[in-house]
Amino acid sequence: MDAVTHVSGRAYPWGQKNVDTDVIIPAHWLKTITRAGLGRGAFETVRAVPGNVFDDPAYAGSPILIAGDNFGCGSSREHAAWALGDLGIAAVIAPSFSDIFSGNAFKNGIVTVVLPQEAVDRLLEVARTDPITIDLENMTVTTPFQDRFEFALDPFRRQCLMQGLDEIGLTLERDTAIAHYEGKIDAGRPWVNLRAA
Amino acid sequence: MVSRPLTLYEKVWNAHVVERRDDGTCLIYIDRHLVHEVTSPQAFEGLRAAGRKVRRPDLTLAVPDHNLPTTARVDAAGRELPIADPESATQLAALRQNVAEFGVPYIDALAAEQGIVHVVGPEQGFTLPGTTVVCGDSHTSAHGALGALAFGIGTSEVEHVLATQTLLLSQSRTMEVRVDGTLGFGVSPKDVILAIIGRIGASGGSGHVIEYTGDVIRAMSLEGRLTVANMSIEGGARAGMIAPDDTTFAYLKGRPMAPTGADWERAVAWWRSLATDSGAGYDKRVVLAASDIAPGLTWGTSPEDVVAITGVVPSPDSFADPSKQAAAQKSLDYMGLAPGMRMEDVAIQHVFIGSCTNSRIEDLRAAAAVANGRSVADGVRAMVVPGSGLVKRQAEEEGLDRIFTAAGFEWREPGCSMCLAMNPDKVPPGERCASTSNRNFVGRQGPGARTHLVSPAMAAAAAVRGRLADVRELMG
Numbered sequence A: 001m002d003a004v005t006h007v008s009g010r011a012y013p014w015g016q017k018n019v020d021t022d023v024i025i026p027a028h029w030l031k032t033i034t035r036a037g038l039g040r041g042a043f044e045t046v047r048a049v050p051g052n053v054f055d056d057p058a059y060a061g062s063p064i065l066i067a068g069d070n071f072g073c074g075s076s077r078e079h080a081a082w083a084l085g086d087l088g089i090a091a092v093i094a095p096s097f098s099d100i101f102s103g104n105a106f107k108n109g110i111v112t113v114v115l116p117q118e119a120v121d122r123l124l125e126v127a128r129t130d131p132i133t134i135d136l137e138n139m140t141v142t143t144p145f146q147d148r149f150e151f152a153l154d155p156f157r158r159q160c161l162m163q164g165l166d167e168i169g170l171t172l173e174r175d176t177a178i179a180h181y182e183g184k185i186d187a188g189r190p191w192v193n194l195r196a197a
Numbered sequence B: 001m002v003s004r005p006l007t008l009y010e011k012v013w014n015a016h017v018v019e020r021r022d023d024g025t026c027l028i029y030i031d032r033h034l035v036h037e038v039t040s041p042q043a044f045e046g047l048r049a050a051g052r053k054v055r056r057p058d059l060t061l062a063v064p065d066h067n068l069p070t071t072a073r074v075d076a077a078g079r080e081l082p083i084a085d086p087e088s089a090t091q092l093a094a095l096r097q098n099v100a101e102f103g104v105p106y107i108d109a110l111a112a113e114q115g116i117v118h119v120v121g122p123e124q125g126f127t128l129p130g131t132t133v134v135c136g137d138s139h140t141s142a143h144g145a146l147g148a149l150a151f152g153i154g155t156s157e158v159e160h161v162l163a164t165q166t167l168l169l170s171q172s173r174t175m176e177v178r179v180d181g182t183l184g185f186g187v188s189p190k191d192v193i194l195a196i197i198g199r200i201g202a203s204g205g206s207g208h209v210i211e212y213t214g215d216v217i218r219a220m221s222l223e224g225r226l227t228v229a230n231m232s233i234e235g236g237a238r239a240g241m242i243a244p245d246d247t248t249f250a251y252l253k254g255r256p257m258a259p260t261g262a263d264w265e266r267a268v269a270w271w272r273s274l275a276t277d278s279g280a281g282y283d284k285r286v287v288l289a290a291s292d293i294a295p296g297l298t299w300g301t302s303p304e305d306v307v308a309i310t311g312v313v314p315s316p317d318s319f320a321d322p323s324k325q326a327a328a329q330k331s332l333d334y335m336g337l338a339p340g341m342r343m344e345d346v347a348i349q350h351v352f353i354g355s356c357t358n359s360r361i362e363d364l365r366a367a368a369a370v371a372n373g374r375s376v377a378d379g380v381r382a383m384v385v386p387g388s389g390l391v392k393r394q395a396e397e398e399g400l401d402r403i404f405t406a407a408g409f410e411w412r413e414p415g416c417s418m419c420l421a422m423n424p425d426k427v428p429p430g431e432r433c434a435s436t437s438n439r440n441f442v443g444r445q446g447p448g449a450r451t452h453l454v455s456p457a458m459a460a461a462a463a464v465r466g467r468l469a470d471v472r473e474l475m476g
């Protein structure tokens, strides 16, 4: 995964509350076999309405999405995170997120920033005209107008994001411990093994 | 030194800790990984992109189920028939290609052993007591019936398990659900789990691993236990477990992937030691009396919306919680029901007997016993979809297929079928189905479809009556 130390640029000033995973990526897109390409299905029903924020040329390609409370509720489908990533979104700012969605976003290198509603309201206003910067080093969101909002992030997740560590890569570094455990299976619970004899 | 008494869950958890981190999360070893075509393609793609391999193909088993049509798979000459839906065909082809590339054991769509992952795992003896079992599918909880710690995972986790055979997890809280007494006439394991979910609610098990205990569970067959554990996730639990006992061992002995000889004896001795110690504490406890459980079904769009077949559609006002009142009203609108209607007066157009909850041989026997010598009511389409090719073959040896077809049921090929609207078997908008599956969510069986969750015998009763019916009137 690419290291993320900051995300800077324009933001979709959406502000919608309770955006569920069906809105992020409708179920019929689940029959795909790749992570890539889901951006085409992202917010399909929202984008069917003319004048929507995602098709506004002012925000095209924005790396940040600003949403309302409870973003990503509903199903556990990881396709929601893939769709956002494919759309070019690297960070979502909202007053709250569904747990499963934040987990899935993190696993795919997308930063979820929780800020109080007043801060989100201010950012929604700024985003209409100006860029925003999310800084993982200082854990702040700033604007060109001296706004500075601090946020919190799980230390493990922050480290993974900033160093571009993927969880699988990290676990693979524990190979000795895993191999040691497998030795214990061979000795204590040999029936677990299904290796051809 | 006397060690603290432990629950079944804690013993299985402790036996799988590879490493404990400072923040309390543990790297947990995964003994068994089931793979199907829907949640695995992106995981294999991730491995390929990173140049990684599958660490333990021998502990992995892949089988297609969700997308497969349940119509004939070969033509008269034995040639494989193409799959009409191009996206389904692509997912199924991707699984075939991925298992070949990564060397993962695979049961093909055309094999006699093919079936729904959660039917195949126990049936093959792949699922064993005291193992950790994962699959990219929430109903993996079913395998807990054998005393395994089994739960569903997301696609990134599927990739993590393929690459490392481990997962980084936090320990769950424990919850005992005890069912005391003896089940009444016509009351099945499905009625038991519906009653449990009706009692604890769809999020009642949230953050917990349930252990099912009590006389009713001990007296229940292994297949019945699979039905119960399968729906743990519908009660919000991470997993559901049942302590392995002689019923479990008798079920497993001789299965193709189960241990044999000295290994078997050693395994059984260890499995017996896993039962919860007397004096062990649970974080939460719920007790139900078997005498309070009647043949039941759901009236709404959440699996907690449970009522006895002799009951009526509840009024939204009858719920204390205002958000539940609103949800109930929405459910009733979607379901096309009004408060006070008798459940037995509700006409149905579809009956689905199948899914990983209720598609094993005992389920088909229970349904066939009701269907025997009767006919499916006019205007009802009823289908029976065995959970695996082996279940299908056994049912045919017992003549169950002829009972069903003589009564006007369709007898189909194994797969997930009408449990979810991902293959051609769907309930049309606005039509109503008595279904032995596990989810009555909005649109689950097709856009606008109305689902009532029932037991196999109740589904068969609904088929012959043309409306939701009390199976006890058609028994014995």
Ligand code: SF4
Binding pocket: B065, B066, B116, B117, B118, B137, B139, B355, B356, B357, B415, B416, B419, B420, B437, B438
């Ligand atoms: S039968 Fe239904 S619940 Fe079971 S695995 Fe298939 S789709 Fe999921």
